[in-house]
Amino acid sequence: MKLYEINIELENLLDEVQENGGEISADLEKKLDALELQRSVKIANVCLFFKNLVSFQSAVSDEIKNLTQKKKVIDNKIDFLKEYISRNLREGEKINEANFSISWRKSDAVEVTPFINLEEFAKQYPDFVTHKIEVAKTKVKDYIKSTGVIPDGIEYKEKNNIIIK
Structure with missing residues (x-):
């Protein structure tokens, strides 16, 4: 049963209590207790799921920061290596190999x-x-x-x- 269905069922049972002059029969009490327990468990599960999502969101944000830093390091290495290769070649020198080529x-x-x-x-x-x-x-x-x-x-x-x- 879904949480909103439990809430509706609880309202119906409470309406039934009012119709009986406010008296709660043993059968009605069992139903109320069962629904309250189901409701408590469902609310707890939804809250735990929410906390899990918040934690996951934080972990994703941290990972984005880490990956952004790693990307910056890699970008700097790429720029350095490109400049290094450029300094060690004669300007305009072309190289064609099977797995790379250099042109200007x-x-x-x-x-x-x-x-x-x-x-x-x-x-x-x-x-x-x-x-x-x-x-x-x-x-x-x-x-x-x-x-x-x-x-x-x-x-x-x-x-x-x-x-x-």
Whole structure:
């Protein structure tokens, strides 16, 4: 019997007690005791199940934190190894093996020099900065590509990025 069914049955039995003038017969008392016991057991089981779920939720949250930390460590190792391989190859050197290949892809990057005066840069090139007064590197790169002019405080570098498959 489900908990809500037990509660309904208890209400029916209590209504029966009222109909009998408030007297509880031995048979009615046995039924009430049995239902109360069933109800208590069901409530206890639901509470224990709830506690188990709360505990499981906490364990899952802890595991997420642990896995997030492990992922960060693995990401750092991957970045280190990619940089390590890149440093130990000649730029542009390609390698094709049965279980891996190394190739290079050209890309452009805009690097803002540490001594740039952001306020002056923002006045001179308002479209190249965000509201936070940062250099909008993508816009600067597009500007450099279209005009060939490199704004003061900006270094333009062509890079080769390693690709490992």
